[in-house]
Amino acid sequence: MHWHQREILLEPRPRGFHLITREVVQQLPELNDIAVGIAHFFILHTSASLTLNENASPDVRRDMEQYFNTFVPENEPYYEHTMEGSDDMPAHIKASLLGSSLQIPISSGALRLGTWQGIYLCEHRNRGGARRLLATMYGS
Amino acid sequence: MHWHQREILLEPRPRGFHLITREVVQQLPELNDIAVGIAHFFILHTSASLTLNENASPDVRRDMEQYFNTFVPENEPYYEHTMEGSDDMPAHIKASLLGSSLQIPISSGALRLGTWQGIYLCEHRNRGGARRLLATMYGS
Amino acid sequence: MHWHQREILLEPRPRGFHLITREVVQQLPELNDIAVGIAHFFILHTSASLTLNENASPDVRRDMEQYFNTFVPENEPYYEHTMEGSDDMPAHIKASLLGSSLQIPISSGALRLGTWQGIYLCEHRNRGGARRLLATMYGS
Numbered sequence: 001m002h003w004h005q006r007e008i009l010l011e012p013r014p015r016g017f018h019l020i021t022r023e024v025v026q027q028l029p030e031l032n033d034i035a036v037g038i039a040h041f042f043i044l045h046t047s048a049s050l051t052l053n054e055n056a057s058p059d060v061r062r063d064m065e066q067y068f069n070t071f072v073p074e075n076e077p078y079y080e081h082t083m084e085g086s087d088d089m090p091a092h093i094k095a096s097l098l099g100s101s102l103q104i105p106i107s108s109g110a111l112r113l114g115t116w117q118g119i120y121l122c123e124h125r126n127r128g129g130a131r132r133l134l135a136t137m138y139g140s
Numbered sequence: 141m142h143w144h145q146r147e148i149l150l151e152p153r154p155r156g157f158h159l160i161t162r163e164v165v166q167q168l169p170e171l172n173d174i175a176v177g178i179a180h181f182f183i184l185h186t187s188a189s190l191t192l193n194e195n196a197s198p199d200v201r202r203d204m205e206q207y208f209n210t211f212v213p214e215n216e217p218y219y220e221h222t223m224e225g226s227d228d229m230p231a232h233i234k235a236s237l238l239g240s241s242l243q244i245p246i247s248s249g250a251l252r253l254g255t256w257q258g259i260y261l262c263e264h265r266n267r268g269g270a271r272r273l274l275a276t277m278y279g280s
Numbered sequence: 281m282h283w284h285q286r287e288i289l290l291e292p293r294p295r296g297f298h299l300i301t302r303e304v305v306q307q308l309p310e311l312n313d314i315a316v317g318i319a320h321f322f323i324l325h326t327s328a329s330l331t332l333n334e335n336a337s338p339d340v341r342r343d344m345e346q347y348f349n350t351f352v353p354e355n356e357p358y359y360e361h362t363m364e365g366s367d368d369m370p371a372h373i374k375a376s377l378l379g380s381s382l383q384i385p386i387s388s389g390a391l392r393l394g395t396w397q398g399i400y401l402c403e404h405r406n407r408g409g410a411r412r413l414l415a416t417m418y419g420s
Contacts, residue, residue, distance in 0.1 A: 045397075096400075
């Protein structure tokens with residue numbers, strides 16, 4: 001049984017949905033040790049999130065951003081939490097809708113993703129800065 | 141410590157929310173080996189998803205489909221990703237809202253679900269075809 | 281390798297988003313045994329959910345409740361599942377949007393949450409009663 005835990009610092013990105021599969025995997029040589037297991041990715045923030053989605057067309061990522069801006073609007077009249085800017089409360093809501101963690105199976109030393117699946121960093125703040133992920137990889 | 145990984149092929153289903161608990165569990169005799177553990181279910185696609193919800197009333201599943209069609213509409217004017225049909229971009233969004241994986245506790249050789257909980261396959265494409273799940277079961 | 285599983289009974293709370301980190305952690309002395317691992321929290325219900333979000337400002341939790349009431353409305357004309365009250369079908373939808381489980385890394389015997397992250401119980405029924413969580417903690 002193997003257990004590895006490693007923090008990953010993601011470079012700052014603008015608001016939007018960003019494909020980060022390669023940036024993440026490059027920093028996890030420990031995956032090679034695991035024949036069957038799980039990789040758990042956990043974002044240590046409440047205004048950014050992680051999801052899996054289509055890894056080929058950049059227009060999917062742009063449409064995701066448009067969709068979430070439309071259905072999680074800024075400046076809703078009932079928002080009380082407005083001190084940190086109009087992008088802050090929608091960022092918290094989007095973070096809970098999309099989720100803080102991903103669990104991806106490991107098979108034969110690599111993430112076992114479907115053909116079209118990639119890891120997205122969902123940056124919900126206009127200027128969210130560098131984001132920290134904690135990767136926990138375990139298996140046999 | 142036990143680790144089991146098995147791919148499950150789900151028969152094609154029409155667009156909508158489908159209760160698949162029995163179909164899944166029947167294909168996982170390995171659950172019996174595990175006294176305390178976790179079963180991780182991972183869908184290898186980006187236009188279908190997995191969720192847990194009410195296992196009794198089919199009207200819950202119909203209402204879920206209506207709700208998601210209403211709040212994740214087809215043909216939004218800002219969609220750029222339209223080449224694969226009007227059901228495609230909404231399918232990607234629904235997949236991220238609902239998620240690609242489930243983690244269910246294992247107790248005494250069986251999934252430890254609440255009384256009313258069942259596993260739903262959420263098929264977001266009109267004709268999504270057969271769907272593949274990867275089940276990873278681990279525990280002691 | 282350690283495996284611990286424990287059911288937690290959460291006191292009844294009114295509809296809304298509630299910070300429960302302290303109430304949960306106090307009931308899990310087993311966390312101390314684990315240097316590196318995962319804590320899995322699983323709610324055994326289909327009309328309440330779990331999420332991670334901002335642990336400081338109560339207005340975030342009030343805004344979350346307002347948001348979800350607005351975008352998952354009661355009394356939609358297409359709802360068929362209405363026998364258990366107007367808050368029931370929206371509760372099922374919210375439960376799937378937010379999710380039934382959380383996975384939080386364990387480091388050095390404690391949950392490894394970001395500075396601003398706390399565990400929310402999302403109670404979607406007007407009178408949901410006591411809620412049961414199953415905590416599964418594992419690691420080395």
